[in-house]
Amino acid sequence: MQATSTNTETEPSAGGLGRERLAGIVLVGLGGLGLWAGSDLPFMTSDGVGSGLMPRLLSVVILGLGILQLVLSRKDPGQSTGRWAIRETIPVILGVVLFAVTVRGYHLGPVTIPGLGLSIACPLAVVASGLAARDARLGELLIFAAVLTAFCIGLFRYALGLSVPVAPWLLGY
Amino acid sequence: MLDVFINLGLGMTVAFTLQNIALCFLGCLIGTLVGVLPGVGPVATIAILLPVTLSLDPTGSLIMLAGIYYGAQYGGSTTAILVNIPGEATAVVTAIDGHKMAQKGQAGLALGLAAIGSFFAGTVATIVIAALGVPMTRLGLLFGPTEYFSLMIMGLVFAVVLAHGSLLKAVSMILVGVLLSCVGADMETGRERMTFGLEMLQDGIEFVVLAMGIFGFGEIFKNLADPEARDVVRSRIGRLWPTLKELKDNFPAILRGTFLGSVLGVLPGNGAILGPFASYAVEKRLAKRPEDFGHGAPAAVAGPESANNAGAQTSFIPLLTLGLPPNAVMALMVGAMMIQGIVPGPQVIERNPELFWGLIASMWIGNLMLVIINLPLIGLWVKLLRVPYRLLFPAIVCFCCIGLYSIANDAAQVMMAALFGIIGYALYKLEFEPAPLALGFVLGRLLEEKLRQSLIISGGSPLTFLQSPLSAILLAVAVMALVIAISPSMRRNRDEVFKEA
Amino acid sequence: MPMKFTRRVALALCGVAMTMSVAAPVVAQDAYPSKPITLVVSYAAGGGTDAIARVFAARLEKALGGRVIVENRPGAAANLGTEVAAAADPDGYTLLIGNQGPMVVNPHIFKLKADPGTDLDPIAMIADASLVVVVGPSLKVNTLGELVEAAKSGELVYGSAGNASASHLGALLLGQTAGIKVRHVPYKGAGPAVNDLVGGHIDFMVTTIPSAIGLIESGTLKALAVTGEKRFASLPDVPTAIEAGVPGYTASAWYGLVGPKGMPAEVKSKLEAATTETLSDADVLDKLKNDGAVPSSMGPQAFADFMAKERTRWGDVVKAADIKVE
Structure with missing residues (x-):
């Protein structure tokens, strides 16, 4: 499956617009977002450049370039952006997020996750993200995760001396 | 000139003790390791190791710490070439063509050229430091905020050359990069800018987080979406080392890269980051087939890697001759010297000649060590690429997560990188290139800082950029380069539009 | 293959680990x-x-x-x-x-x-x-009093290690105590600011002693005063700000x-x-x-x-x- 193929099985975003027009829209959006996010900042102050000058100037130019891109691509036949790897992306993101919330613990409203350290966070990240591969084998992945975790703990915590928690529930750090 | 060699001879006798060679080797080894690991940089490593080195004598500890620094520079390129994760701004350029070469089965060639180019650059830079250290310091001091601002403008113009697709998209990406660099507390007033009230954005976006997201995670998504193409690539493993002819072909690029890197390395405020970019731009301009750039041109690895290493080394010049640290690692070296009771400054060369020349000599030995450590490792790295991807990428994810976490002991950085990964993948889908964005991000920060400093110093007059002759020249070069870059590609762009219409 | 890689690197790491890890006391x-x-x-x-x-x-x-x-x-x-x-x-x-x-x-x-x-x-x-008040080559003054005098022109700029850093506040307090108006140029850390001071792009700084002591000893920068209550051992000739004629000024x-x-x-x-x-x-x-x-x-x-x-x-x-x- 080529990235540039016109396969449409999971192709939500191109929406018939075509890659180039979509790129223009993204630029216009980014410029607009920048303008909005920096709208509270002073452009100039009495004694020089204000903190808003650069963000606003840049946003306006990006917005302008986006419009130019749209104009230039008006006759664009509308190439597809290809298949978006959503099924593969989600497990990887999940793995990263699992690592983030478990390594030192996480509080958000009613949810509280205790700090579990590398000993838990590492295998979670490896297994969850590993499932993204179409040829993933769970057994192999579990063994690999265990080996990799032991290696990482030895490397980062003990050899490099980083203060990343290992297993607070077992070792106290 | 003779003095230089007498002095270097003194240095060699200091550096060539068993203890110092061992420390140099250990430093280079640790440096290579932390350089290869994404996210764990030399700054954190040196800071953590500093108390341990206090038990060593000053010369030995500095030799080891210096080894970590250039070992990390070199190790970072390895990761950039193999898995497209530039751990430092300087490796962004290496990643562009280096990773393309690895995908074509030329990982060995790319790594070999990088190693040999770096060694050559390191050797030349060592002599430059010994012979021209003092006059080059003066060059660095000419660059105040005004001149630096103009230099950054020139750098951003050169960034356009990094693009190999649509010019408009490349310029947009540079500007988006500059915009991203504005996020966080304002340096003059401390006021939050574009943080959306998020605590994790308050101190701005870390370069490593951005790079690991858009390059590292983005690359993983890209590969997962396209397993067949990836596995075809992986089955082709080429030669491990470059041939004599390949070396000869790339030697001019190495030479030019070394020159550019050496000069830009002395600039304050991490001017060394411009070296690889300038080298890439020059090589692309001089190449017989500039269209190969961006698709795995060996000169696009050899030149920038040489520039990177030369710059890493000559950035010691302001530290050694004036005690002025041009970047965070050098600031740590100052700390290491102070704690050992050595006051860095112009007097070191008089008061501690054995330390001064020993450190310089050890740089050359360190570069030799790097070649000795890394040439055999190339075989290992190339084999690593043959690990089934279904196991390789979870390992990369795991290393990235730990590295990201260790930047600030903060899980929010890990999540932010995941978000950048999604953005990076979307940019790839829309055929936006990440390298100009990364460059814009790095230069943008300095750009605004220097703009505002200049205007405070000049009392608000923008004429200051033309009144300084050096700044005016740099701006003129930038304008010229921009005109040259835009005129032909504008035409090409129009042609493309017509062709497809 | 990954196992082999792990073992080899682990071997190499053993050496590193032995020299680096600090044994945990019982x-x-x-x-x-x-x-x-x-x-x-x-x-x-x-x-x-x-x-x-x-x-x-x-x-x-x-x-x-x-x-x-x-x-x-x-x-x-x-x-x-x-x-x-x-x-x-x-x-x-x-x-x-x-x-x-x-x-x-x-x-x-x-x-x-x-x-x-x-x-x-x-x-x-x-x-x-303690901090130290230093001037670069752009300014021909020899004492803190002369600096205060020169600053009355309203044209002097000073660098700091960043907004609200000790060096920024130290200079602010100096200005407020001595009644002078000077322009503030923030940098990211003392290093780049001292660099521009040596290059003559800014006029003076109130900075930490380690960031400037080498340049003071070599005569590249001139130390006008230390900001502590007592003189600093490594800079015995540099008076305190109070001795130099700015009463009540201390910062550290x-x-x-x-x-x-x-x-x-x-x-x-x-x-x-x-x-x-x-x-x-x-x-x-x-x-x-x-x-x-x-x-x-x-x-x-x-x-x-x-x-x-x-x-x-x-x-x-x-x-x-x-x-x-x-």
Whole structure:
């Protein structure tokens, strides 16, 4: 499956617009977002450049370039952006997020996750993200995760001396 | 000139003790390791190791710490070439063509050229430091905020050359990069800018987080979406080392890269980051087939890697001759010297000649060590690429997560990188290139800082950029380069539009 | 294949690990400390505060007979470290290196989630680092008085290590005390600012001693005054600002050990004693001195009083200069 193929099985975003027009829209959006996010900042102050000058100037130019891109691509036949790897992306993101919330613990409203350290966070990240591969084998992945975790703990915590928690529930750090 | 060699001879006798060679080797080894690991940089490593080195004598500890620094520079390129994760701004350029070469089965060639180019650059830079250290310091001091601002403008113009697709998209990406660099507390007033009230954005976006997201995670998504193409690539493993002819072909690029890197390395405020970019731009301009750039041109690895290493080394010049640290690692070296009771400054060369020349000599030995450590490792790295991807990428994810976490002991950085990964993948889908964005991000920060400093110093007059002759020249070069870059590609762009219409 | 890779690298690492890891001392189960202590530093690894913390922590381990792990928690303009320490269990296993910025200056500038004055418990002051007023080649003055005179033109610019940093505040206070108006150029850290001072792009700085001492000794920069109450041992010829004719002017960057509010009394006294022991170690003294700092002997009460005084003093400076973050 080529990235540039016109396969449409999971192709939500191109929406018939075509890659180039979509790129223009993204630029216009980014410029607009920048303008909005920096709208509270002073452009100039009495004694020089204000903190808003650069963000606003840049946003306006990006917005302008986006419009130019749209104009230039008006006759664009509308190439597809290809298949978006959503099924593969989600497990990887999940793995990263699992690592983030478990390594030192996480509080958000009613949810509280205790700090579990590398000993838990590492295998979670490896297994969850590993499932993204179409040829993933769970057994192999579990063994690999265990080996990799032991290696990482030895490397980062003990050899490099980083203060990343290992297993607070077992070792106290 | 003779003095230089007498002095270097003194240095060699200091550096060539068993203890110092061992420390140099250990430093280079640790440096290579932390350089290869994404996210764990030399700054954190040196800071953590500093108390341990206090038990060593000053010369030995500095030799080891210096080894970590250039070992990390070199190790970072390895990761950039193999898995497209530039751990430092300087490796962004290496990643562009280096990773393309690895995908074509030329990982060995790319790594070999990088190693040999770096060694050559390191050797030349060592002599430059010994012979021209003092006059080059003066060059660095000419660059105040005004001149630096103009230099950054020139750098951003050169960034356009990094693009190999649509010019408009490349310029947009540079500007988006500059915009991203504005996020966080304002340096003059401390006021939050574009943080959306998020605590994790308050101190701005870390370069490593951005790079690991858009390059590292983005690359993983890209590969997962396209397993067949990836596995075809992986089955082709080429030669491990470059041939004599390949070396000869790339030697001019190495030479030019070394020159550019050496000069830009002395600039304050991490001017060394411009070296690889300038080298890439020059090589692309001089190449017989500039269209190969961006698709795995060996000169696009050899030149920038040489520039990177030369710059890493000559950035010691302001530290050694004036005690002025041009970047965070050098600031740590100052700390290491102070704690050992050595006051860095112009007097070191008089008061501690054995330390001064020993450190310089050890740089050359360190570069030799790097070649000795890394040439055999190339075989290992190339084999690593043959690990089934279904196991390789979870390992990369795991290393990235730990590295990201260790930047600030903060899980929010890990999540932010995941978000950048999604953005990076979307940019790839829309055929936006990440390298100009990364460059814009790095230069943008300095750009605004220097703009505002200049205007405070000049009392608000923008004429200051033309009144300084050096700044005016740099701006003129930038304008010229921009005109040259835009005129032909504008035409090409129009042609493309017509062709497809 | 991955197993093979792991084994080879592990072998290589063994050598690294042996030279690098610090053996954990054996600890008694019942007495404090029975598990590793986390020493929070509000800045990234590699800065001045981090360096002091690591030298201090390495020796404190011996004094306490337990592991002390330095944990960098940078973020939110160094206020994150304060929050982390304030929210931790007050059992003595989470401590913080409290320094001037987050402890007494930031409460006047930011809306804080934790107030260092009420949510933290001072244990002991560690060290006090005086600053130095230096001029570069762009300015031909020889004394602090001449600098003040030259500044009356209203054209002088000074560099600082950043907005609301010790060097910014030190210069602000100098301006306010001497009644002069000078323009502030913020940099990111003392290094680049000193660089521009040497290059003659800015006129003067009030900076930490380690960042300038080499250039002072070589005559590249001229030191006009140190900002402490006493002269600094390594710069015996440089007068204090008070001696140089700016009455009442002192400014310093200081570091102390603080913990969450409500630690048990015996833990606190044990920590105080261990700090005193650490600061009497000749090696630590030497390193602090080389870093431009003098060890302090303030206990909990004296340190608390000192911080309260500093908070009012810098609060006035900040208000007069109208620094605040919306």
